[in-house]
Amino acid sequence: MIKFITLGLFSSALLLGGCASKYADVPAPTRFENAEQQKLQAANHWKLIARHIAKQIADDTADRLNGRLIYVPTPNNEQAFVTGFRELLITELVRQGTPVSIKPEQALQVDVQYSIFKFSEERARQTYHYGDATALAAGLWAVGGVMAGNLASAKGVDAGIKLLTGAAALDGFGWLSNEALGRGRFANGAVPRSEILLTTSIADGNRLISRVSNIYYTADEDHALYWNKQNTNAGTTLKVMQAEGK
Incomplete structure (x- = not known):
């Protein structure tokens, strides 16, 4: 059984950053962990x-x-x-x-x-779902961390993966997004x-x-x-x- 599937392209970049000051006049605001709301x-x-x-x-x-x-x-x-x-x-x-x-x-x-x-x-502009698949080019998708164990229980998993590399790659991405990555549970439209x-x-x-x-x-x-x-x-x-x- 395949334990881990990685699709797409990977790139690396050099990250440069300075040391943050130990002192500040006010606490730095932080964001909550991503959550879902009906x-x-x-x-x-x-x-x-x-x-x-x-x-x-x-x-x-x-x-x-x-x-x-x-x-x-x-x-x-x-x-x-x-x-x-x-x-x-x-x-x-x-x-x-x-x-x-x-x-x-x-x-x-x-x-x-x-x-x-x-x-x-303004609050909705930086809302995103972790683990999204990203379209890089026609028929080519970068998908991070798709676990075969999660896919195995999904109906038509083999057909879905084959679609990703076939002529119907767009449909394949739609299947992967909605079924494998669970995007189907997210409501349509902008954040209310x-x-x-x-x-x-x-x-x-x-x-x-x-x-x-x-x-x-x-x-x-x-x-x-x-x-x-x-x-x-x-x-x-x-x-x-x-x-x-x-």
Whole structure:
């Protein structure tokens, strides 16, 4: 079995640098290690979030309800995402067998806290994924550190590697990028400027018995779903059509 595959070209360069000063007026800013963060791009993603949180709530309250029910308030005039999340959370709690009340009396209430932030465009300019393959010329790719052990479990690995050296090298690179290097899991488009912080918590008296906090990217083009509050008090007018012959 091949233990390690190296594709492409390698070059070396002489690195020159001076000695950094031992003293400074302020600490030098450093960057965090590269990490991943989920991007919300469909209402189904809201459902997955609700399912995850409902399971956490069910686990946290399994032995603490003592005959009581869980209540999820559904206030008006919230963002479309928050309204949808509350409804989906109720559905997922019921689906997982958690006793849910339609009234707040004598029930443990789920408190939903929602915050949204908008960051500068400048922060996204140096965002990159470690281990990317780089196109050097037509049919020639420089790929660093592709482990055969990781490739072996991927479907069609042999065909994918052959494509890299064939006439369809571009397709081969696409396969390698998405399947072998795992690029398929990365969302399309630029790094979003908007991020949301979603927290759900349940208190029993003065004691918190469940709390979940998560941060997500939101697509900038879906701004209205996450920023704009809905005016649900206005109601909806439906036009009633009389059937012919009546």
